[in-house]
Amino acid sequence: QVQLEESGGRLVQAGGSLRLSCAASANTFGTYAMGWFRQTPGKEREFVAGFSRTGSRYYVVDSVKGRFTIARDNAKNTVYLQMDSLKPEDTAVYYCAAAYTSTDYAYSEAADYGHWGQGTQVTVSS
Numbered sequence: 001q002v003q004l005e006e007s008g009g010r011l012v013q014a015g016g017s018l019r020l021s022c023a024a025s026a027n028t029f030g031t032y033a034m035g036w037f038r039q040t041p042g043k044e045r046e047f048v049a050g051f052s053r054t055g056s057r058y059y060v061v062d063s064v065k066g067r068f069t070i071a072r073d074n075a076k077n078t079v080y081l082q083m084d085s086l087k088p089e090d091t092a093v094y095y096c097a098a099a100y101t102s103t104d105y106a107y108s109e110a111a112d113y114g115h116w117g118q119g120t121q122v123t124v125s126s
Contacts, residue, residue, distance in 0.1 A: 002026035002115050004096045009120030014088055016124070020081040022096030022117060029077040030054065032115075033099040033107050036070065036081045038092035038122075045095065049081060050106040059106040064090075086124045093119040 003025040012018055026032065035050035048068065049060040055072040064083075071080040079096065097113035107113065 002029075002032060002098050002100075004098060004115060004117035006094065006096045006117045006120040009094060009122045011123045011125060012086055014086060014124055014126050016086050017082070017084045018086065018122060020083070020094055020096075020120060020122070022079045022081075024077045024079075024098060026077065026098075030074050031100060031102070033101050033103075033105065033112075034072060034079045035097045035099070035107060035113055036079070037095045037097060037110060038090075039095065039119075040092045045110050046092075047108045047110065048094070050108060051079065052104045052106045053101055054104050056104060057106045059108055061108075083122070086122075088124045088126045091122060091124045093121050095119045 008020040036048040039045040049070040067085045069082045096117040098115040099113045
């Protein structure tokens with residue numbers, strides 16, 4: 001069982017940057033594919049970016065490509081989401097997720113992930 005804790009969310013002006021962190025408790029962090037999702041009230045959770053368990057494969061959704069980058073540090077059991085050129089439409093609760101897997105795929109469906117953090121609020125003001 002892995003526990004996830006996100007941090008780094010706050011209020012920021014449009015055009016600004018934030019870096020979200022997700023710390024995982026598992027000593028077997030390298031057996032989990034990791035993902036970032038976001039959700040706004042009344043909408044489904046939306047995939048943002050994800051890494052395979054080794055970090056050799058990753059996927060970033062088109063709507064944030066070129067503005068958001070992800071990083072994974074297996075030695076620190078941590079994944080990061082660097083968000084630049086933020087827009088008001090990026091306002092959401094951002095969730096970190098983990099999927100225990102023996103494959104080296106990056107997953108983009110929420111149903112593929114069995115472990116979730118509590119979320120961190122990102123608010124981008126115009």
